[in-house]
Amino acid sequence: MDTERLAVLTAGLSLGPQVPRHHHQPAHPVARIRRPPPRYRHDMTANEVAQYTKEYEDWFEEDRKIPPEPAPIVDRNQLVSDQKQRRAHLERLAIQGARAGSAANALLMNYPIHCHAYLHITSLVRRLAPADSARMVAVQTVVEDTEGIANDLSIYNFPSTSSCSLEHLDALFSPGTVLAIREPTLKAPTQGIRPLLRVDSPTDIIFVPPNSPLLRGIAWRTGPKVAGYPMAPPISADAWRERGDDHFKASQWLLAAFAYSHALALDPNAVSIRLNRSEAYLRLKYYSGALHDAQGILTKVGSGDPSAYKALFRLAKARYGRREYSMAQNDFVRWKSRHPDDSAADSWIDRCRARLRERTTGVYDWSSLFRNARRQIRVDAADFFGPIEVRRMGHRGGGRGVVTTQDVKTGELLLVTKPFASVYASDLPNDQFTVTLDLLSRTKRERTDSLLLSRIIEKIYGNPDLHDEVFHLYAGRGYPAPPDTYPPPVATAVPVDLLYPKVDIDIAQLEAICTYNNFCPFRLDGPQMDKEAQPAGLYTSASMFNHSCLANATWYCIGDIMIIRAAEPIPTGTEVTIPYCVEESYLDRQAVLQKHMLDRCDCRLCEEDRRDGEAQLRRRHQLKARLDAATIMSAPLAEVRALEKDIAATYGRTRGAIRPLSALALHVVAEKLRMSGNARHMKESLQYDMQALECYGFVLAHDSGRSSSGPKLPIASERLPTATSIMEPADIMLRIACTYYMLREEENAARWLKAALWLTEVSVGSGKELFMMVHEETLQRMDMLSFAARVL
Numbered sequence: 001m002d003t004e005r006l007a008v009l010t011a012g013l014s015l016g017p018q019v020p021r022h023h024h025q026p027a028h029p030v031a032r033i034r035r036p037p038p039r040y041r042h043d044m045t046a047n048e049v050a051q052y053t054k055e056y057e058d059w060f061e062e063d064r065k066i067p068p069e070p071a072p073i074v075d076r077n078q079l080v081s082d083q084k085q086r087r088a089h090l091e092r093l094a095i096q097g098a099r100a101g102s103a104a105n106a107l108l109m110n111y112p113i114h115c116h117a118y119l120h121i122t123s124l125v126r127r128l129a130p131a132d133s134a135r136m137v138a139v140q141t142v143v144e145d146t147e148g149i150a151n152d153l154s155i156y157n158f159p160s161t162s163s164c165s166l167e168h169l170d171a172l173f174s175p176g177t178v179l180a181i182r183e184p185t186l187k188a189p190t191q192g193i194r195p196l197l198r199v200d201s202p203t204d205i206i207f208v209p210p211n212s213p214l215l216r217g218i219a220w221r222t223g224p225k226v227a228g229y230p231m232a233p234p235i236s237a238d239a240w241r242e243r244g245d246d247h248f249k250a251s252q253w254l255l256a257a258f259a260y261s262h263a264l265a266l267d268p269n270a271v272s273i274r275l276n277r278s279e280a281y282l283r284l285k286y287y288s289g290a291l292h293d294a295q296g297i298l299t300k301v302g303s304g305d306p307s308a309y310k311a312l313f314r315l316a317k318a319r320y321g322r323r324e325y326s327m328a329q330n331d332f333v334r335w336k337s338r339h340p341d342d343s344a345a346d347s348w349i350d351r352c353r354a355r356l357r358e359r360t361t362g363v364y365d366w367s368s369l370f371r372n373a374r375r376q377i378r379v380d381a382a383d384f385f386g387p388i389e390v391r392r393m394g395h396r397g398g399g400r401g402v403v404t405t406q407d408v409k410t411g412e413l414l415l416v417t418k419p420f421a422s423v424y425a426s427d428l429p430n431d432q433f434t435v436t437l438d439l440l441s442r443t444k445r446e447r448t449d450s451l452l453l454s455r456i457i458e459k460i461y462g463n464p465d466l467h468d469e470v471f472h473l474y475a476g477r478g479y480p481a482p483p484d485t486y487p488p489p490v491a492t493a494v495p496v497d498l499l500y501p502k503v504d505i506d507i508a509q510l511e512a513i514c515t516y517n518n519f520c521p522f523r524l525d526g527p528q529m530d531k532e533a534q535p536a537g538l539y540t541s542a543s544m545f546n547h548s549c550l551a552n553a554t555w556y557c558i559g560d561i562m563i564i565r566a567a568e569p570i571p572t573g574t575e576v577t578i579p580y581c582v583e584e585s586y587l588d589r590q591a592v593l594q595k596h597m598l599d600r601c602d603c604r605l606c607e608e609d610r611r612d613g614e615a616q617l618r619r620r621h622q623l624k625a626r627l628d629a630a631t632i633m634s635a636p637l638a639e640v641r642a643l644e645k646d647i648a649a650t651y652g653r654t655r656g657a658i659r660p661l662s663a664l665a666l667h668v669v670a671e672k673l674r675m676s677g678n679a680r681h682m683k684e685s686l687q688y689d690m691q692a693l694e695c696y697g698f699v700l701a702h703d704s705g706r707s708s709s710g711p712k713l714p715i716a717s718e719r720l721p722t723a724t725s726i727m728e729p730a731d732i733m734l735r736i737a738c739t740y741y742m743l744r745e746e747e748n749a750a751r752w753l754k755a756a757l758w759l760t761e762v763s764v765g766s767g768k769e770l771f772m773m774v775h776e777e778t779l780q781r782m783d784m785l786s787f788a789a790r791v792l
């Protein structure tokens with residue numbers, strides 16, 4: 001074997017770390033047993049998780065002081081036989097109908113940057129055994145290097161491999177496949193003595209085709225074919241294309257795209273294969289690759305060629321996927337002019353026009369978006385940037401923030417944005433339960449978080465030009481400061497070669513970015529559905545907004561689009577903040593902000609809370625637990641009244657009006673009073689609910705109903721409360737309306753319904769139609785649907 005040549009070639013491909021072979025001393029394995037890391041239990045409380053992650057860090061610090069040592073050589077046959085056994089076990093489970101990863105998994109994110117170093121790290125390897133994916137995110141297999149030294153290999157975060165079938169893995173990494181690995185880590189085992197080769201990023205894996213110069217002069221010590229697997233991967237472009245077609249017919253888009261990529265590596269000029277790959281990329285939403293392939297075909301063939309017909313349509317769809325609506329529209333129109341009898345482009349042209357209108361005017365059909373979102377969470381809408389810009393803001397972590405570029409009014413639209421990636425309960429595999437512990441924030445993450453990471457990785461993998469949109473987000477002090485401006489300039493589409501990714505996805509940095517910038521979207525169209533598992537989303541432009549519990553802007557989602565509006569009049573040049581959380585208790589807010597890596601919020605609400613003192617904050621937190629208990633509505637009225645008084649007493653007398661937990665407690669007392677059905681109690685409930693609104697920060701009009709009635713709105717403030725979600729106060733207003741309605745005071749009932757409509761209009765930007773949809777269930781329960789339809 002020409003080791004010098006291998007070293008030169010792998011260096012050229014930036015593979016590494018590469019240690020010259022003559023430094024390798026495999027003959028003297030050191031079988032050092034390390035202390036195992038602390039054990040995780042699935043039922044840990046938040047405090048225990050924080051304690052556990054601390055212990056884990058201590059263990060890690062101790063472990064990483066152990067100096068590098070030669071990697072022990074493990075018997076090749078033993079490794080293969082163990083892997084075959086694991087695989088056979090999973091095959092049996094699959095036959096029985098159970099899925100490979102049905103057990104609960106615990107994953108760690110933001111693992112400290114390190115290398116459990118061994119002196120021998122190899123970067124050119126060949127698959128020896130079938131793969132399995134016993135863990136949700138890792139593909140496990142055995143590989144050998146050219147010298148015949150074998151290792152277990154774990155591939156993390158590879159697209160399409162979380163909870164896929166074993167056959168899928170076989171097709172992706174069939175035995176005999178040659179891989180070149182950038183930055184392989186040879187990890188010390190935490191149990192036993194077998195080191196583990198680990199690859200974290202899919203962009204660190206290069207599939208080496210048989211005609212690659214990298215393989216020239218390379219001989220595998222164990223023979224040209226992998227023993228036990230005489231069926232080597234196909235070696236002709238046609239055979240790969242046929243394989244790709246089969247996968248395509250079975251809707252296995254990634255496998256198809258891989259097979260076509262193998263075919264193109266052998267025959268780069270094959271137009272039909274490139275055309276097929278562009279369609280496979282479109283299905284995968286790898287728009288950059290789809291666009292590039294389609295464009296490549298159009299430059300090669302004449303416009304009359306049948307391939308051009310398909311390529312132009314694919315090019316236009318890829319542009320639409322890339323949100324290049326104007327260019328997409330031009331391409332669809334161009335296509336239509338060549339095929340005037342075909343109506344396929346008509347609806348696409350309409351969609352392009354609608355998106356361009358939304359983007360330039362900020363005018364959306366909110367009601368139809370709301371309706372669509374109830375059927376399908378991910379809705380089609382363009383992004384809109386209102387009068388805001390990102391500016392340097394040295395006193396904020398990450399150094400940036402958002403300011404207004406002109407005076408804005410309450411309710412004005414500041415941003416509409418689709419997520420870069422999102423995950424909802426319905427996206428989670430129902431046979432797997434994965435707990436993710438974040439070592440950075442020392443918290444347990446949502447079940448959706450690990451899948452979110454995979455989705456971001458896959459999106460960049462197939463759209464390398466989007467790398468900076470994510471990697472210019474703040475990743476904490478452990479990484480270079482992000483640029484002062486955002487978003488980064490729009491990049492042009494680049495080719496996507498799945499066999500040799502040209503983009504570098506740094507997983508450790510990406511995990512940190514997710515910790516700092518993750519959103520838990522609050523959906524107007526389906527808050528109930530999200531109780532099963534909190535959704536998770538990466539909204540890149542929205543990530544530029546800093547937090548305040550008493551923010552001057554408010555946000556919510558319709559389907560997966562996030563909408564940010566001014567919650568009060570904001571003068572030009574003022575920082576715009578949004579609430580990252582709306583918890584009533586200071587300690588709960590701290591816990592959520594910890595997940596966003598924000599130690600201390602300096603808003604007025606937090607300042608006042610801190611002035612109340614630690615003892616009162618703790619007491620308030622305990623009282624909240626009683627208020628939240630499922631049994632509270634069946635507790636005697638006197639007990640609920642006493643609880644409300646106790647909560648009120650935890651707030652200092654001199655502080656401002658905003659007391660979110662009192663708001664909640666007052667509303668619970670009002671609900672209890674209303675439940676009695678007694679007219680005196682019902683009247684009293686009105687006072688409690690109006691006080692609750694004041695505790696959220698509303699100013700009531702003099703004629704709010706406490707004294708005489710009148711035609712005007714019972715609310716006198718121009719500010720939308722942001723210490724709570726917009727649904728709570730609207731709900732209270734509806735309860736007040738319902739109580740008046742039951743007391744036969746229809747004029748007052750109508751005024752409070754109008755107040756709820758005003759609140760929804762200002763915060764959601766739409767009129768009666770959307771109001772009726774958002775509150776339909778509540779109005780129905782209150783038997784006020786037709787009254788509301790009549791008086792609004």
Ligand SMILES: C[S@@+](CC[C@H](N)C(=O)[O-])C[C@H]1O[C@@H](n2cnc3c(N)ncnc32)[C@H](O)[C@@H]1O
Binds near residue numbers: 395399
């Ligand atoms: C989603 S980012 C916000 C944008 C960030 N400032 C940037 O430059 O990219 C969240 C991070 O911003 C910082 N941040 C947000 N709100 C803040 C606040 N009120 N005070 C100080 N830093 C804040 C914290 O470091 C937090 O982890």
